[in-house]
Amino acid sequence: MSVLLTDINLGDGISGWELAQQIREISPGFPVVYMTSASAPDWQSRGVEGSLLIQKPFAPAQLAAAVSQLLDTGPSPA
Template sequence: MIASTRGGLACSVRSGEAALSTYRDGREGCRALLTDVNPGDGITGWELARRVREITPGFPVIYMTSASAPDWKSQGVDGSVLIEKPFAPAQLAAAVSQLLDTAA
């Protein structure tokens, strides 16, 4: 799952390409990117975040992963947050809150 918060609501899509298209079409309403590192076919979460950051430098990014945490330092964008699966909903809420507070 890949999601971006939009006006307090989550916009969920199933591929990196769909997420990038959704972001490009409505980026003014998006406040953060929540992406699985390995969403399936197509671009990775690492690549998705890099492309979003090319459009909007400093955009808040949260990666979710169960196996790729060691790659975060070399693959993740600066200032991003990584949470490892399985995680509690409170961990995700805290990560989003932390990034949005930092971006404000």
């Protein structure tokens, strides 16, 4: 199974928020993990349903746990 791991601030005219929304339009329930150092307060209002957010800096084990949690629970409801 695949998981989208995205920073919120991608640079080139698209944000991680927008990227996840576009992927969810194609594949509802696609697992999403956002990574950020400054945009965490926006996650509840801008993140896709069923996503997770980890704040930078984070340990590799935190990222692994987030991905594992999403894969273990399966796709989010559309």
